[in-house]
Amino acid sequence: MSFREPIGDEPTGRANPELLKMHPSHGHDMTIVNGISRIGYMTGGKAARWVDEDMADTITSRAVNFIERSQDEPFFLYFSTHDIHVPRVPHPRFVGKSGMGPRGDAMLQLDWSVGQLLRTLDSLQLTENTIVIFTSDNGPVVDDGYHDEAVEKLGEHQPAGPFRGGKYSTFEAGTRVPLLIRWPNKIEPSVSEALVSQVDFLASVANLVSQEVPEGAATDSRNNLAVLMGESEEDREFLVEHAASGALSLIQENWKYIEPNDRPFYNENTDIELGNMSEPQLYDLSADQSEQQNVASQHPEVVAEMQALLEKVKTQK
Missing domain, CATH: 3.30.1120.10 (Arylsulfatase, C-terminal domain)
Known part of the structure; x- marks a missing residue:
């Protein structure tokens, strides 16, 4: 794979727009995979290629299977859904259901995926003593590279709420993200205004499970476990x-x-x-x-x- 120059002889969205089922709005016009041109040039690796419409089902079912296999011992699951990113190509059963185009349909698919995991915890009676953290990697962006009706159907909705900017931005809408933590056995429902960072997860979880962070590792991480547990409103120093x-x-x-x-x-x-x-x-x-x-x-x-x-x-x- 290369982000700089073409490799191989596979068609690209830039040269072969007639092969596309979703067209780029800016960039994203390189090697075509599954009828969608991508960021970067690719060749080979045919067995590892994907169908966007099936990705949510695949990763969700594997996550459910992992929980089922691990239910009798402590486990950690990092579930990184693709629905927060472009291209927004949800499974056909979600297409058209939101009335907000592919972006809205992908949100419905994300909601379904999270629901599948939570229902699995319920069915295995793991809910009360399982920590669930739901968060994002950056602030919102509407047109992030494809013509998917996201701009046209946005209406008066402000994805970043009162904050200025968005993904890529140094303003708060670029770096301030949602964070929900659920642990019914330990955390009472509340809303916190405390200043925390995802970087703090490492030191905080290490403290929770009585582990030492190796000397010189994760020097920016702070033990903010009390804040994450809803027991304190004490801000980070900075x-x-x-x-x-x-x-x-x-x-x-x-x-x-x-x-x-x-x-x-x-x-x-x-x-x-x-x-x-x-x-x-x-x-x-x-x-x-x-x-x-x-x-x-x-x-x-x-x-x-x-x-x-x-x-x-x-x-x-």
Whole structure:
């Protein structure tokens, strides 16, 4: 596989659009697999190729089988669904059911997959003492490379809610993601505003199962088990965010600092503000969660402190 130049002689979406059942809107026009052109050029590996419409059924059934085989001992299952990503090509039984095109139909399929896993836990009487964590890898994006009616059918819905930006962005909509944790035996239903990071899962779960994190490993991970269990609202001391555009930002208390950089501010393909600027940015998230008012010039001392902390973190080993 190559992301730089063609390999092999297989048809591409760019040269053979007549072979496509879903057309790219930007990029995603390289080697065709299952009637859809992809990111990257591929050749060979025919036995490992996939049918998008069958992926949810395949990975869900295997996850269910794994739980059934493992029910008599502690187990860990990482279930990475493809429905959160393009191309959005759900199984025919979901097609047209949402009224919101392939994107909406894929959401229904994701809901079904999660439901299958939860029902399996119920049927095996594992629900009460099984921790379920549901989260995402980045903020939302509507047009991420294919003509799938996502933009046309969006209407007035705001996928990122009050937050600015989206996937790829250094603004909060790029890096702030949903996080739901269920453990009926231990966690009372609640809503938390505490600042945590997925990076903290490693140290927190290690503490839960009485394991030591090896010296020098996962140095950014913090033991936030009490927060994840709903027993504390204590924030992280600070949190570094790394946007897909490459820029770093720092959250500490109510402040968010975005380091100056020369990357583009806006992505025309995805219609998303990336948030990059050549001057420092500072936002008071307690009063301006949509990051509309850059107050860096009004608080130079805060900018200096946060810039120094971010530089220290970047050089730590």
